[in-house]
Amino acid sequence: MLPLLVAPALVLPAAPAVAQTTLRIGIGADPAVLDPAQSGSFVERVVFAAMCDKLIDVGPDLQFRPELATAWEWAPDGRALTLTLREGARFQDGAPIDAAAVKANLDRYRTARESRRRTELQQVSAVETPDARTVRLVLSEPFAPLLSVLSDRAGMMLSPAVLPMAERVGENPVCSGPFMLTRRIAQDRIEMQKFAGHWNAANIHADRLVFQPIPDNNVRLLNLRAGQLDLIERVAPVDLPSVKRDQRLRLVAGDSIAYQTLSINVGNGPLAQRPLGADPRVREAFERSIDRGIINQVALEGRFAANNQPEAPGTTYHFADLAPPPRDPARARALLREAGHERVAFTLKVPNQPVESQVAQIIQAMAAEGGFDISIETLESGAMVAATRRGDYEAAIAIWSGRPDPDGNISFWLASNGFLNWGKYANSRVDALFTQARQVTDTARRQALYREAATIWMADRPHLMLYHHRWFWAMRSGVEGFVPSPDGIIRFAGLRVGR
Missing domain, CATH: 3.90.76.10 (Dipeptide-binding Protein; Domain 1)
Incomplete structure (x- = not known):
């Protein structure tokens, strides 16, 4: 047996340890799938911003x-x-x-x-x-x-x-962004490591990134205050004053192109044949039984903008003359009687988040005066998307984070082949108007086309837009370089984590 040779020790000055920086972000839901081809929820876009250029x-x-x-x-x-x-x-x-x-x-x-x-x-x-x-x-x-x-x-x-994996791409999404996926624990965390070969790596200042899905706004904020998170998205309006008073935290507000809508199943399977989906008079009665301004004041502390359209008030493709009808419970009940109903019951599916749940409860209370008996069902993000896609819903509240082009704020919901047309709304004239609007760049011409389309779908009511958001993020005072964006997506270039 050969003797074990030990080289003489060479004493060198100890190299200073380089601390690894980890950015921990609290998000409002757990992504359903990490494949851009199959994705259908806002929270997935937040995660993709780190992973996929x-x-x-x-x-x-x-x-x-x-x-x-x-x-x-x-x-x-x-x-x-x-x-x-x-x-x-x-x-x-x-x-x-x-x-x-x-x-x-x-x-x-x-x-x-x-x-x-x-x-x-x-x-x-x-x-x-x-x-x-x-x-x-x-x-x-x-x-x-x-x-x-x-x-x-x-x-x-x-x-x-990874593209040959087809439906299974989301299991191993090797992408092009500043962070690489290293581990995912469903409903718990998504872990990433900085990609040193990224073209903009010099401007990425966190070594590790952890997304933690926490649907409850209060729990997200408590984790931030306890030092378990560095940044959280979508601070609830009711929590804004306390965040502002906390010297350990910083609140960042930003304009938003996102909006909340209520989708109604008008043509996707047996549930569309129930009164709400089958009869536009019932849908009109429902809209006349609610007040968007009350929703904004009570559930949202008046921080958002009540709105019945996919474009924010005051913007190029918002039509001020197409305002929602005023709340009129008596007229709502009369419409129900015209449609042959004394009262109409339906289930409203809602994301498992406190703000949306409160919005649903306010709608439930207002609509009861108009002749509606609403049951509220809360679902996690992935379950909500799956249920609506297969037509297992009568009505559902959803967020759309907004797009720069007006086509991206409406046609995917309402075009016959729209990828989020859960309720299978189909109107050939609306389809034709959307098609024409995509083919022109002249603003005045596009405005006329989208306005005509709006007069049709607002009468059909496959969707009731409720309000436009305003974005609120909270972060530890040591987080620097955060720049708000109207689409609600976090950009990581320039973002630093201090202790």
């Missing part, structure tokens, strides 16, 4: 800005968009983000069976790759919202190596 991003001013594409140019006839890709960008497995990889992702989004992005990209007839840094999207018709589409999940790039 997009071709184009949206700035705080709602203007498009470069991300994986550094430049873009429309063809003169509006039937093609050419993208120039960022040089040297790589996926988290080291593969280059080149034109072939972008084509593979876009082709999956627009054709794969599991993709919910197909309707968003239906105008894209081909994806061409003239060279490694150039991608050309050929369109069957002009499509004004395309940049907005590419600034969301349809523009998120995953490594081609």
